[in-house]
Amino acid sequence: MPIAFEGVSYAYADPERQKKRARRQKRRREAGVIEEPPSLEKGAPTWGGTADAVWALADIDFTLADGEFLGVAGHTGSGKSTLVQHMNGLVRPARGRVLFDGQDLADKRVAQKCRGKVGLVFQYPEHQLFAATVREDVAFGPRNLGLSTEEVERRVRAALEDVHLDPEEVGGKSPFELSGGQQRRVAFAGVLAMEPRVLVLDEPVAGLDPVAREEFLSLIAELHGAGRAVVMVSHSMDDLARLADRVLVLNEGRLFFLGTPAEVFARGEELRAIGLDVPAAQKLAAELREEGFDLPRDLYGLESLADDLARALTGGEPSREPKADAAPGRDARETPRPSGEAPHA
Amino acid sequence: MPDVALFGRYWPGTSPVHRMDARVKLVLSFVVMASAFAAQSFPGLLVCAAFVFAFFALAGIPAASAFRSVAPLALIVVATALLNVLFVQGGDVLFEWWIIRVSEAGLWQAAFVACRLLVLLLGMSLLTLTTPTLDITEAFEWLLGFLRPLGVPAHELGMMMGIALRFLPQFAFELRTIHRAQASRGATLSKGRLRMLSALVVPLFTSAFRHADTLSAAMDARCYHGGVGRTRLVPLACTALDVRGVGAVALMLVCVVASNLAFA
Numbered sequence: 001m002p003i004a005f006e007g008v009s010y011a012y013a014d015p016e017r018q019k020k021r022a023r024r025q026k027r028r029r030e031a032g033v034i035e036e037p038p039s040l041e042k043g044a045p046t047w048g049g050t051a052d053a054v055w056a057l058a059d060i061d062f063t064l065a066d067g068e069f070l071g072v073a074g075h076t077g078s079g080k081s082t083l084v085q086h087m088n089g090l091v092r093p094a095r096g097r098v099l100f101d102g103q104d105l106a107d108k109r110v111a112q113k114c115r116g117k118v119g120l121v122f123q124y125p126e127h128q129l130f131a132a133t134v135r136e137d138v139a140f141g142p143r144n145l146g147l148s149t150e151e152v153e154r155r156v157r158a159a160l161e162d163v164h165l166d167p168e169e170v171g172g173k174s175p176f177e178l179s180g181g182q183q184r185r186v187a188f189a190g191v192l193a194m195e196p197r198v199l200v201l202d203e204p205v206a207g208l209d210p211v212a213r214e215e216f217l218s219l220i221a222e223l224h225g226a227g228r229a230v231v232m233v234s235h236s237m238d239d240l241a242r243l244a245d246r247v248l249v250l251n252e253g254r255l256f257f258l259g260t261p262a263e264v265f266a267r268g269e270e271l272r273a274i275g276l277d278v279p280a281a282q283k284l285a286a287e288l289r290e291e292g293f294d295l296p297r298d299l300y301g302l303e304s305l306a307d308d309l310a311r312a313l314t315g316g317e318p319s320r321e322p323k324a325d326a327a328p329g330r331d332a333r334e335t336p337r338p339s340g341e342a343p344h345a
Numbered sequence: 346m347p348d349v350a351l352f353g354r355y356w357p358g359t360s361p362v363h364r365m366d367a368r369v370k371l372v373l374s375f376v377v378m379a380s381a382f383a384a385q386s387f388p389g390l391l392v393c394a395a396f397v398f399a400f401f402a403l404a405g406i407p408a409a410s411a412f413r414s415v416a417p418l419a420l421i422v423v424a425t426a427l428l429n430v431l432f433v434q435g436g437d438v439l440f441e442w443w444i445i446r447v448s449e450a451g452l453w454q455a456a457f458v459a460c461r462l463l464v465l466l467l468g469m470s471l472l473t474l475t476t477p478t479l480d481i482t483e484a485f486e487w488l489l490g491f492l493r494p495l496g497v498p499a500h501e502l503g504m505m506m507g508i509a510l511r512f513l514p515q516f517a518f519e520l521r522t523i524h525r526a527q528a529s530r531g532a533t534l535s536k537g538r539l540r541m542l543s544a545l546v547v548p549l550f551t552s553a554f555r556h557a558d559t560l561s562a563a564m565d566a567r568c569y570h571g572g573v574g575r576t577r578l579v580p581l582a583c584t585a586l587d588v589r590g591v592g593a594v595a596l597m598l599v600c601v602v603a604s605n606l607a608f609a
Contacts, residue, residue, distance in 0.1 A: 028358075120526075122526045127552060131543075138496050140530055140532070145542075194530065
């Protein structure tokens, strides 16, 4: 178990002072010194955080297994980014602790060491490119690890090849000459060159066009297939259903639900209540089921839904696999795992 | 957006001080500053401080928040006080070592200068605490308007000030994100300082240019064409409240001068 969260809570400011501030705001509001915020019909929003919220994260408990693919979902401001920044000790919890291989990340030396093993890719990572050439930029991480020149060179080549860029062709270019999608690949390679065991991705496909998006997702699936554990924050339930072994749902800084995609996306109503949704295929399946279709699987992807619908409509034999071995969460995966890789539960 | 401590961040409210015209407040804050300088003795300064605190009370800003708003500038106060301790001599010598000599007069002078500076900063922060940046910008532009015949681009300067103020917290936030991203790649400030510095500054600059591009496009899209013929949705307007404000500050100036004369 590389990463374990034990009762982790986090507040942006000193919680005591925040509480005092909230009390003072309330007093001032009651005294009429400041106006009530202009409320929509119901006053407070039905989901999402309020500005007065004290805790950004509250009592988060979970363990990330070796080689697992964990999806993280939640509305804007639910604490997803804060959560993933705990995973390599960038942010230290106010309460509780985060363990990496059993060591507390609150210790600065442990945190520093773990940064070579937990690769964190921020949102829009291409905004952090800085070096004169692509090769230099990718080499930044390995150099910080204090590796030899040959080893750095080897890792830069390997990382660029991993993200399907030709080291010879782009290595000498300025990262700012490249297209947006390529820039993101370079930034990605910069983290991969650290050869992390755990890859933490904060909305890796945000702002990409559909083709680049697909390429990137299959790239992530490949990297996971090579044995790395992956944590991926995403707003796309379709992507999470397709790729993740487990999905962690955050709501207002609290762990709302943690389970396999099939378990999580069976709770369509609850997810909608906190500003999320279920994958499109799953939603269609639920609606068809209400119309009387016989759709037995727990989780549907586009292909599996098409198969079952074709069978139901023609009334014929199942076109592909029988439903007996339709293990939850497995069918929905359209991206096949590279062979030889055992699934993790 | 993070909690970046900034000098006099706007403190929302509906107090009389909040409702005053931004132009009047801007001018009056200069007068408050001038009266802090006019105070020649501790009693004068005490009168000055009493008025400033009364204004804070009127604005409904707790004393703790008032002091916190000037905390980032405390270094200046301390440095000025230290210089005074070292360079002003007179009266009994309390402490002497090498070239350092601390005298009674020096200590008094240091305490006086520190208090004066503190009152001055508090007076200035009252302006930014009770006035939205947009209004300050507008007031600033109005104040520079007298120079327009001389070819000073008042509106452009005001707009630049407004945009700079608007983007300060934004860049503080982005710098933190970039720092975290580079720290994730094993960078530390302690080793390889130069490389780390370029890894922080280059992305920050590209981001500044990116923001400038999008902002200018967004302003173009909303037909911004400079200050000529530009109107305001809520024009600044002087009211009876402002007259009372001017009266209060005038009273302050008179009291300070009177105390100077009385304790001279």
